[in-house]
Amino acid sequence: MHFKSLLAALALAAAGPALADGHEKTTVGFVYVGPIGDGGWTYEHHQGLLAVEEEFGDAVETTFVESVPEGADAERVMTQMALQGADIIFTTSFGYMDPTINVAANFPEVVFEHATGYKRADNVSTYSARFYEGRAVQGHIAGKMTQTNQVGYIASFPIPEVIRGINAAYLHAKRVNPEVEFNVIWVFTWFDPTKEADAARALIDQGADVILQHTDSTAPLAAASEVDGVIGFGQASDMAQFKPAPRVSSIIDNWAPYYIERVRAVMDGTWESVDTWDGMDTGMVEIGEITDAVPADIKAEAMDMIAQITAGEYHPFTGPINRQDGSVWLAEGEVADDGTLLGMDFYIEGLTGEIPN
Amino acid sequence: MDLSSINPVLLVAALMVASTPILLAAIGELVVEKSGVLNLGVEGMMIVGAIAGFIAAVETGSPTLGFLFAAVGGALLSLVFAAITLFFLANQVATGLALTLFGLGLSSLMGQGYQGIRPPLTSKLDLGPLSDIPVLGTILFSQDAIVYLSLATVAAVWAFLKYTRAGLILRSCGENAEAAHALGYKVKLIRMAAIAFGGACAGVGGAYISMVRVPQWVDGMTAGAGWIALAIVVFGAWRAGRVMVGAYLFGGVTVLQLNLQAAGIKIPVEYLSMSPYLITILVLVLISAGRARALGAPAALGQVFHASR
Numbered sequence: 001m002h003f004k005s006l007l008a009a010l011a012l013a014a015a016g017p018a019l020a021d022g023h024e025k026t027t028v029g030f031v032y033v034g035p036i037g038d039g040g041w042t043y044e045h046h047q048g049l050l051a052v053e054e055e056f057g058d059a060v061e062t063t064f065v066e067s068v069p070e071g072a073d074a075e076r077v078m079t080q081m082a083l084q085g086a087d088i089i090f091t092t093s094f095g096y097m098d099p100t101i102n103v104a105a106n107f108p109e110v111v112f113e114h115a116t117g118y119k120r121a122d123n124v125s126t127y128s129a130r131f132y133e134g135r136a137v138q139g140h141i142a143g144k145m146t147q148t149n150q151v152g153y154i155a156s157f158p159i160p161e162v163i164r165g166i167n168a169a170y171l172h173a174k175r176v177n178p179e180v181e182f183n184v185i186w187v188f189t190w191f192d193p194t195k196e197a198d199a200a201r202a203l204i205d206q207g208a209d210v211i212l213q214h215t216d217s218t219a220p221l222a223a224a225s226e227v228d229g230v231i232g233f234g235q236a237s238d239m240a241q242f243k244p245a246p247r248v249s250s251i252i253d254n255w256a257p258y259y260i261e262r263v264r265a266v267m268d269g270t271w272e273s274v275d276t277w278d279g280m281d282t283g284m285v286e287i288g289e290i291t292d293a294v295p296a297d298i299k300a301e302a303m304d305m306i307a308q309i310t311a312g313e314y315h316p317f318t319g320p321i322n323r324q325d326g327s328v329w330l331a332e333g334e335v336a337d338d339g340t341l342l343g344m345d346f347y348i349e350g351l352t353g354e355i356p357n
Numbered sequence: 358m359d360l361s362s363i364n365p366v367l368l369v370a371a372l373m374v375a376s377t378p379i380l381l382a383a384i385g386e387l388v389v390e391k392s393g394v395l396n397l398g399v400e401g402m403m404i405v406g407a408i409a410g411f412i413a414a415v416e417t418g419s420p421t422l423g424f425l426f427a428a429v430g431g432a433l434l435s436l437v438f439a440a441i442t443l444f445f446l447a448n449q450v451a452t453g454l455a456l457t458l459f460g461l462g463l464s465s466l467m468g469q470g471y472q473g474i475r476p477p478l479t480s481k482l483d484l485g486p487l488s489d490i491p492v493l494g495t496i497l498f499s500q501d502a503i504v505y506l507s508l509a510t511v512a513a514v515w516a517f518l519k520y521t522r523a524g525l526i527l528r529s530c531g532e533n534a535e536a537a538h539a540l541g542y543k544v545k546l547i548r549m550a551a552i553a554f555g556g557a558c559a560g561v562g563g564a565y566i567s568m569v570r571v572p573q574w575v576d577g578m579t580a581g582a583g584w585i586a587l588a589i590v591v592f593g594a595w596r597a598g599r600v601m602v603g604a605y606l607f608g609g610v611t612v613l614q615l616n617l618q619a620a621g622i623k624i625p626v627e628y629l630s631m632s633p634y635l636i637t638i639l640v641l642v643l644i645s646a647g648r649a650r651a652l653g654a655p656a657a658l659g660q661v662f663h664a665s666r
Binding site: 035036037038039043067152183184185186188191192193194197198199201202203205206207208217218219222226241352353356 | 362363364367368371374375471472473474475478566570571572573574575576577578580611612615616618619620621625627
């Protein structure tokens, strides 16, 4: 028997009992890169899973695997899920892109949704949020709040999403504070609390009084809370336990509406492969409460910026913006196109250091 | 690039914090190995200590009780190892590896429901005017109690092994267990005490990660620190002082590479990230190339002892 049809037969066999009792459940699988208790990225995806359960009740069955490494293990986990009869599988980290495509090719009857990637297929959709909109707001607050003009940035991997975030934050910090400087540390991990905490301490020791992070744990905020006058931001989630300081605001990823919509599409039989990249306008990116540690006028400016971005009146990457080497990227009034943003592999003018490759 | 933005005083203070977990685990393992037992389960004992201490600290609100429970948790787990290797005469290497796997699983189970919680903060010791002394004040007199405890443990282990009769007896068990037995010493009891001490040290080291360095509970958060501690015992040639140097060297490179990055030094990040491991390997090679025989491993290390032999 051909390998693929064997797999299909196995999948059918696994789905058999559900069909037999005349009550077909839609099985929804999630593959997470961190633990659901990380308080950040994976936590919010799991909130999405819970929202799906709440919305559809007995009509769905959910399953998830946490802390799955990005690599061969991910492929194994996805295959296992597909064999056990999942109808739709959400893979929630950039590094799952190739494994998702590979597994999807073996299971044409199962649909896949990959977060933050760019490779699609007939049964693979991609979805991501415009986090840079939120980072522009945090950058504005950071530029206004810093006393030492040193902002520390804990970066995970040198991929466009992370570079875009650094650029968006720097651009808006620089606009309100020409003296501001960014120190970027690359830690090459999404989730390693020990390393993230050490990186935050190194940045603080060198004079940074604002810490921005693009890693998933609350460890940098915990490190910031030990030093008076240092502020940070929640990443991917509210991280409310550090309010009102050091956590003065937060970028919250709200995946629940998207997950509910996509699971419903599978149930209706209307699912098709799409590419979704939503921002504040649809509520996929939210800004958590700006606390009283931020002076009222700065808070008002930030709220105004949120309103403008939400209404579509302002795009964070609006020219004039030069590349790091001084060449022109966007002319006066020009707005960045999505293609360039999705493949962004350069720093904008004023940022020091090089992007590792 | 701006090296001047690195403050050497803060750097040294930070490296002491980064080194303390592996230093504690390594000094405990040193005593275990000196008694002739090779316990490869350090990683498992550390992670169980990390969660045991975390739970106790969160439930009681007292970091001190947390560290106490971490020591007890690590010691209890090590006694499982002691029972299997000393009384059922199992292979120490295999049992140690199993202990690590068991510890990782057990800690994950115990930690259900403790993710995303903030533990009570371990306050720094207030040493009054001492901590206001420039340079020395920041490095020596403004750390938390566990840093001092780790240094005191190193000194105590050094003095115990070098100057006391009990230390001599413990070392004799590691050099020639049959001879020690013939002289009437309870080899198994002595080794069991050493193993429990090693477990307690590893447990406190693990709790230092979950309660001070991060502070948060995450599955598998010791992330190989136990293995580094084992390597440092070899690196330190089974001597307390050198174990301390090794631990601080490793912690120092880890912290230094993050600081160099923050200062914008133009060395590719990948090289910086692997530098701690490269330097550990390099020093190991240098040490063992010259004087492999004189390295000082206890003669009976890893050998099962039974009085009938």
